[in-house]
Each structure stands twice: as structure tokens, then as C-alpha cells.
Amino acid sequence: MADFEAKIPNDRFRPAGVDSTKSEEINKPSLTFWQDAWMRVRKNKGAVVSLIVLALLIIMAFTGPLISGKEFDTQNVSHNNLPPKIQGLENISWLPFDGIKTNKAGKEIDTYEINNVNEYYWFGTDALGRDLFTRVWKGTQISLYIAFLAAVIDMIIGVAYGSISGYYGGRLDNVMQRITEILVGIPTMIVVILMILVLQPGIISITVALTITGWVGMARVVRAQTLKLKEQEFVLASKTLGNSDGKIISKHLLPNLAGVIIINTMFTIPNAVFFEAFLSFIGLGLQDPYASLGTLIDEGFKVLRLHPHEMIIPAVIISIIMITFNMLADGLRDALDPKMRD
Amino acid sequence: MAKYLLKRVLYMFLTLFIIASLTFFLMKIIPGTPFASANKLGPAQMEIMKAKYGLDQPVPVQYAKYIGNLLRGDLGISFQFNNTPVTDLMLKRLGPSMQLGAQAMLLGTIVGIVLGIFAAIRQNTWVDYSSTFIAVLGKSIPNFVFAGLLQYFVGVKLGWFPVLFWRGFEYTIMPTIALSMLPIAIAARFMRTEMIEVLGSDYIMLAKAKGASFFEIAFKHALRNALIPLVTVLGPLAISLMTGSLVVEKIFAIPGLGEQFVKSITVNDYPVIMGTTILFAALFVVIILVVDILYGIIDPRIRLSGGSK
Numbered sequence: 001m002a003d004f005e006a007k008i009p010n011d012r013f014r015p016a017g018v019d020s021t022k023s024e025e026i027n028k029p030s031l032t033f034w035q036d037a038w039m040r041v042r043k044n045k046g047a048v049v050s051l052i053v054l055a056l057l058i059i060m061a062f063t064g065p066l067i068s069g070k071e072f073d074t075q076n077v078s079h080n081n082l083p084p085k086i087q088g089l090e091n092i093s094w095l096p097f098d099g100i101k102t103n104k105a106g107k108e109i110d111t112y113e114i115n116n117v118n119e120y121y122w123f124g125t126d127a128l129g130r131d132l133f134t135r136v137w138k139g140t141q142i143s144l145y146i147a148f149l150a151a152v153i154d155m156i157i158g159v160a161y162g163s164i165s166g167y168y169g170g171r172l173d174n175v176m177q178r179i180t181e182i183l184v185g186i187p188t189m190i191v192v193i194l195m196i197l198v199l200q201p202g203i204i205s206i207t208v209a210l211t212i213t214g215w216v217g218m219a220r221v222v223r224a225q226t227l228k229l230k231e232q233e234f235v236l237a238s239k240t241l242g243n244s245d246g247k248i249i250s251k252h253l254l255p256n257l258a259g260v261i262i263i264n265t266m267f268t269i270p271n272a273v274f275f276e277a278f279l280s281f282i283g284l285g286l287q288d289p290y291a292s293l294g295t296l297i298d299e300g301f302k303v304l305r306l307h308p309h310e311m312i313i314p315a316v317i318i319s320i321i322m323i324t325f326n327m328l329a330d331g332l333r334d335a336l337d338p339k340m341r342d
Numbered sequence: 343m344a345k346y347l348l349k350r351v352l353y354m355f356l357t358l359f360i361i362a363s364l365t366f367f368l369m370k371i372i373p374g375t376p377f378a379s380a381n382k383l384g385p386a387q388m389e390i391m392k393a394k395y396g397l398d399q400p401v402p403v404q405y406a407k408y409i410g411n412l413l414r415g416d417l418g419i420s421f422q423f424n425n426t427p428v429t430d431l432m433l434k435r436l437g438p439s440m441q442l443g444a445q446a447m448l449l450g451t452i453v454g455i456v457l458g459i460f461a462a463i464r465q466n467t468w469v470d471y472s473s474t475f476i477a478v479l480g481k482s483i484p485n486f487v488f489a490g491l492l493q494y495f496v497g498v499k500l501g502w503f504p505v506l507f508w509r510g511f512e513y514t515i516m517p518t519i520a521l522s523m524l525p526i527a528i529a530a531r532f533m534r535t536e537m538i539e540v541l542g543s544d545y546i547m548l549a550k551a552k553g554a555s556f557f558e559i560a561f562k563h564a565l566r567n568a569l570i571p572l573v574t575v576l577g578p579l580a581i582s583l584m585t586g587s588l589v590v591e592k593i594f595a596i597p598g599l600g601e602q603f604v605k606s607i608t609v610n611d612y613p614v615i616m617g618t619t620i621l622f623a624a625l626f627v628v629i630i631l632v633v634d635i636l637y638g639i640i641d642p643r644i645r646l647s648g649g650s651k
Contacts (some may be wrong), residue, residue: 186623
């Protein structure tokens with residue numbers, strides 16, 4: 001060991017050059033909040049798969065009714081209650097797409113042959129002979145539309161209410177908090193049902209009913225965050241520079257709230273999908289001929305024992321939507337706000 | 343504590359009053375008539391019917407009467423179900439709902455806690471992932487979809503359990519499973535986080551250091567402390583059970599409150615709708631209050647007054 005040390009020439013011991021200009025240099029490219037969040041979302045396999053599946057579902061919701069070549073409300077009674085049959089997949093015996101149905105006695109019958117149907121109904125037909133493929137995607141469209149609309153309205157009201165209440169504080173906050181406290185005490189299910197009874201089911205009335213108490217959660221989260229943020233120096237600086245309250249809230253506070261707002265909205269959407277379907281299932285859904293996933297499940301449930309495909313297909317679609325939204329929301333929460341991990 | 347309690351109870355009554363009033367006025371503006379065979383009645387008969395149920399009086403008078411009766415526990419008379427008082431109607435239906443709810447709560451929390459514990463002590467293994475996946479499924483799949491499919495595949499196809507009605511314990515099995523999915527999900531997710539947090543704390547390290555066995559640590563030291571905060575999810579659990587009971591009771595034809603609520607909605611039976619709404623709301627508000635108080639008693643670190651979330 002001592003030999004080894006002695007063998008090193010002395011001239012190799014030079015002080016390392018310290019360049020004071022480079023000591024502050026940043027080696028890795030700096031990431032913005034969003035780049036950082038996106039990196040973390042990408043690492044979460046569940047969230048990425050969910051995002052892809054969800055994108056496919058949304059694309060199908062819009063293109064599905066177009067590529068089927070059938071209308072969602074065209075009735076053809078002679079083609080009613082046909083099971084699914086898909087070209088190419090019909091000869092694979094273990095797939096349920098061969099157009100063959102098992103009747104009550106347990107005998108397999110080819111309903112397409114009996115009724116002399118030459119067309120293919122990819123998801124089968126309902127009791128009135130309407131093409132379920134078209135109806136399911138049309139229904140997905142409407143369900144998602146209601147959910148997104150409700151989530152956006154919740155977001156707007158909740159953010160405005162929460163930020164105003166938190167920012168101004170004092171008596172205004174006190175009054176606004178009492179209102180939310182009472183609203184939180186009212187079960188959502190009951191308000192939604194009562195509102196639908198009064199307003200009559202429709203896309204807009206279902207959305208309105210969902211938003212009546214839906215915004216409270218968002219308002220509370222936004223208020224809590226605003227309370228924390230408004231004490232920070234940058235708000236004081238902005239105030240000193242003479243910016244108005246409105247500008248401080250919209251320009252300085254809201255961008256800092258973006259994370260919690262997105263997380264909250266992502267959880268609102270599956271909730272709205274669920275409540276819309278729930279309402280349909282207890283008989284307060286959209287009226288025929290319009291369909292949402294909820295009404296399709298409701299109609300399918302009534303004939304579940306005879307024509308199981310009429311419920312199973314929309315049930316699978318709604319379950320996939322709910323699962324992917326929840327997993328994506330979980331992933332986003334972990335990515336945007338590591339402190340909020342449950 | 344006393345001041346806090348008083349405030350909370352006051353709020354509770356205020357909320358209930360608002361719900362009762364809201365329900366009343368909303369029922370007044372609902373289109374459609376509440377009488378069963380309304381189209382067969384002539385105008386004179388209609389007048390008699392209205393007078394019988396007090397619907398001919400001005401709305402403020404009806405309102406005052408309604409609130410007065412409500413305070414005495416009288417919820418009026420059903421329009422549809424053979425003129426039975428709503429209170430009697432509901433009392434008869436309370437049993438099955440309570441039993442179903444309690445069974446689902448018990449099954450849900452036990453299975454959820456077990457899943458959560460195993461996920462936490464085997465963190466980031468297949469045990470954890472499958473437990474988390476079950477929780478995501480339970481949270482995501484709408485309960486009526488799950489109940490419907492369960493009824494079809496397990497009840498009709500496999501024939502393991504009776505498909506409909508409420509005639510004995512084996513009739514309660516499928517509805518209980520269907521209703522407990524969301525509680526399982528909520529309890530499992532919550533338990534997992536709590537256990538992970540507790541397992542990382544100093545006193546667990548001490549227990550390890552003194553040589554306690556793995557199971558002793560997990561079940562004797564960690565579980566007890568992780569269970570305490572579970573009280574906070576009892577509220578959301580109870581709400582999920584109430585919402586779920588509406589559809590599950592409808593699917594399995596159980597003579598409970600939820601089934602009656604759904605039925606009365608379709609036939610415009612105002613007094614029953616109002617009564618059930620108020621009962622649901624009251625249960626909800628009381629449960630939330632009890633949970634909050636319980637939490638303050640169990641965990642003295644939580645200061646009740648002035649504590650902000």
C-alpha cells in the first residue's frame with residue numbers, strides 16, 4: 001500500500017480548478033411543474049394504460065355511431081333481440097359473437113337464420129330492433145357529455161366560491177362557510193333525486209341536479225389552499241404593486257391551485273358518470289329514444305335472463321370508463337401532489 | 343366539548359329543517375298527480391280526494407301543518423299504499439334494510455381491513471397490487487351493475503343462492519356481497535395507507551428491536567393504532583350503503599326502505615317520498631355527528647373545537 005502511494009508522481013497532485021463562474025451551473029435541464037408531473041404520470045403504468053384505453057373509448061364514442069351504418073333510433077321489430085354477431089369473429093366458437101343464442105330450454109338457436117337476417121349487428125339489437133352498437137356508443141357519448149359538463153360547472157362554481165371565500169376571509173368567509181357546511185350535510189343522492197323529480201329527466205336537468213351539491217367539495221379544497229397561499233410573499237408583493245384582488249386571485253392564486261383543481265375534477269367525472277347511470281337505473285334517466293349507458297343498462301337488466309348481451313355490453317363499457325377514470329385520477333394525484341397520496 | 347356538541351346538534355337540526363322544507367316545496371311543484379287512477383276521477387271526485395289529503399288548502403297552511411306533524415313524528419298518509427300512515431309503512435320496511443346494511447357493513451369492513459393489512463405488510467408485491475386492484479374495482483364498478491351481474495351469473499346460471507326476495511339468511515347473501523363492494527374498497531384503501539404509516543413509526547422499530555415476531559408486530563402493535571382513524575370513513579361508508587341500498591333492494595326485490603323509495607318515485611307518492619327522504623337525511627346527519635364525536639373520544643389528539651381541516 002505504501003509502495004503504491006509512493007509511486008504516484010507528485011506533479012499529479014494539483015488543486016482542482018474551481019471556476020467560480022461555473023459553480024452555479026445547472027447540469028440537468030430544469031423541469032417545469034407540468035413536465036415533472038408528466039414524467040411521474042408516465043412512470044405509473046396503470047395511469048398510462050388507463051389514458052390510452054380512455055382515449056380509445058372516447059374515439060369510439062364519436063366514430064362508433066358513424067361506422068356502424070345504422071341509426072341509433074331506427075326501429076326494426078323483425079330484427080329484435082338479436083345477439084351480437086361480428087364478421088370474422090363469428091366462426092371462433094369460444095367468442096360470443098356468433099349470433100347464436102341459448103334459449104330457455106338450453107338449446108342453441110341461430111336467431112339470425114330463423115329471422116332471415118343477413119346483416120351483422122356487432123353488439124346485437126334491443127327489444128325494438130335498434131342496433132345496440134350504435135346505441136352503446138351514442139350512450140357513451142351522452143354519459144361522458146353529462147359527466148364533463150357537470151365536472152366543468154362544478155369546477156367553475158367551486159373554484160370561484162372557494163377562492164373568494166378563502167381570499168377575502170373575515171365575515172364573508174364565515175357566511176360562505178356556514179352555507180357550505182349545511183350543503184355538505186345534505187346527502188347528494190337525495191338532492192339529485194328530488195331535483196330530477198322536479199325538473200324532469202333530460203341532459204341539462206341531470207347535469208344541473210349533479211352540480212347542485214357537487215361543487216361543495218371543490219370549494220372546500222380550493223378555500224383551504226387559498227388560505228395557505230394568500231399568506232405567502234408573492235401575494236403581498238403583488239398587492240404592494242397595486243394589483244387588484246381579482247387579478248391576484250386569477251393571475252397568482254389560480255395557477256398555484258391548478259394541481260388540486262385538476263385532481264378534484266378528475267374524481268368528479270367518474271362520480272357524475274355513476275350518478276347519471278344510477279338515476280337511469282331507478283327510473284329517472286333520459287327518455288327514449290335517447291340513450292345513455294345508464295338507460296341501456298336499465299333496459300338490459302329487464303331482459304337480462306333472456307338476452308344477457310343487452311345488459312352486459314353497456315355494463316362492461318361503463319365499468320371500463322369508471323376504472324380508467326379512477327386509475328388516471330389516482331395517478332394524477334400522485335403526480336401533481338405527492339403530499340395528497342392517500 | 344359541550345359548546346362544540348351544542349353547535350353541531352344545532353347544525354344538525356338546521357340541516358334537517360332545510361331538507362324537510364326543500365322536500366316539501368319541491369314536491370309541490372312536481373308535475374303529475376299523486377292519485378292512483380287519477381284519469382278515471384271526475385272533477386268533483388278529485389275535489390273530495392284533495393280535501394281528504396288536505397291538498398285543497400293554501401300552500402303555507404299545508405307547510406305549517408306538515409312541519410308541525412313532522413315534529414310529532416307523523417309523516418302523513420300514503421297516497422298509494424292503501425292509505426297506510428307513512429311512519430307505519432317505513433317502520434315495517436326498516437328491518438330488512440337495517441339487517442342488509444349491517445351485514446354489508448360488517449362484511450365490507452372486515453374484508454377491507456384484511457385486504458388493507460396484507461397490502462401494507464406485503465407492500466409493492468403481487469399481494470399489494472391485487473388488493474389495490476380489488477379496491478379499484480370495488481370503487482369503480484357501479485353497484486347496480488355488479489349486483490345485476492352477480493344475480494345473473496351466480497344466482498341464475500350457477501344457482502348457488504336464491505335470486506329474489508327476502509325469506510331467510512340464504513336470501514341475504516348475494517345482496518350483502520353486492521352492497522359490500524364499495525365498503526370493501528373504501529376500507530381497504532384506507533387501511534393500507536394507515537398501516538404503512540404506522541409500520542414506519544418509531545414504536546414499531548422498537549418492537550422489532552426487542553425481538554417481537556412479525557405477526558405480533560403487525561397485529562398487536564400496528565393494527566390497533568391503524569384501526570383508530572378508520573372511524574372517519576364510517577360516514578362515507580354509511581352513505582355508500584344508503585345509496586347502494588336503493589338499487590340493490592330493487593334488483594333483489596327486498597322489501598326495504600330503498601325499494602320503497604324507488605317505487606314511490608315512480609308512482610308520485612309524495613308523502614312516502616318526503617318521509618323516506620327525511621329519514622335518509624336524518625340517518626345521514628346523525629351518523630356524521632356520531633362519527634365526529636367518536637373520533638374525538640377515541641383520539642384525544644384531535645381537538646374538537648377550532649380544529650380546521
